[in-house]
Amino acid sequence: MNNNVFDFSDYKEYLHDKIISSPAKGRGLKLQMAKALGVQTAYISQVLNKEPHFNLEQAMKLNKFWGHSKEESRYFCILINYARAGSFELQEFIKEEMNDVLEKRKSLKNRLDIKNSLTEANQHIYYSSWTYAAIHILTSIPEFQTVDKIVERLRLSRDRVHENLHFLVETGLVLEQGGRYVIGTTRIHLDADSLQVRRHHYNWRSQSVISVDRGFKEDLHYSNVVSIAKADVPKVKEILIKAIEECRAIIRESPEEEIQVITVDSFIL
Structure with missing residues (x-):
């Protein structure tokens, strides 16, 4: 069972899937849906099994009932409009809207609602070495907000740390406050077509290999090559993207105590 509205046209x-996969196979859910819509339970069964269709007012109530996000609510309403369309031309028009939503979800930047702020020239500097990002993130941890602590933690020269911090402060990624360096509010994410993508991935994959050589038991490394059905490739990708989203949700609420590197790859040879 998917339970993801974006997996359905x-x-x-989708509603059948939601009901059946609920506890006790959804027993009593149709009654609850009917109460939420102010209709008879028989009407819910009638709609789900054949005709008619829910209208948009009912769709909005169902969005609230199922706890849909804003993005999910919009797509659910589009699905109902698609089902209610009375002509082929209208269906095709609405189908384009459906595809637009799904295409936007394929873009990780849109999925994570991230905005860039660095100029192209500053991006080139930031991604020229792993140290810029490492120092940038370290300044979010109170324990590592001085030059001495950063030098000790990353085992870098003092000149290198000063050089990196100067750039980070100039670009507003880090703020200097009385001899301490604290992270700014800017969030960075490379577009898939950015010239810096290769360098960014190379920086952290290189550090990953170094981590393998260190052999610390708390580190996690997994690499595998598999044969898989073509239809399952996007399913695996969706699982990985969801995992990234879940990790980001945890990280967003987590207190800054440690710096961790996370790398995820999935590609076709």
């Missing part, structure tokens, strides 16, 4: 199939 038919809202009735």
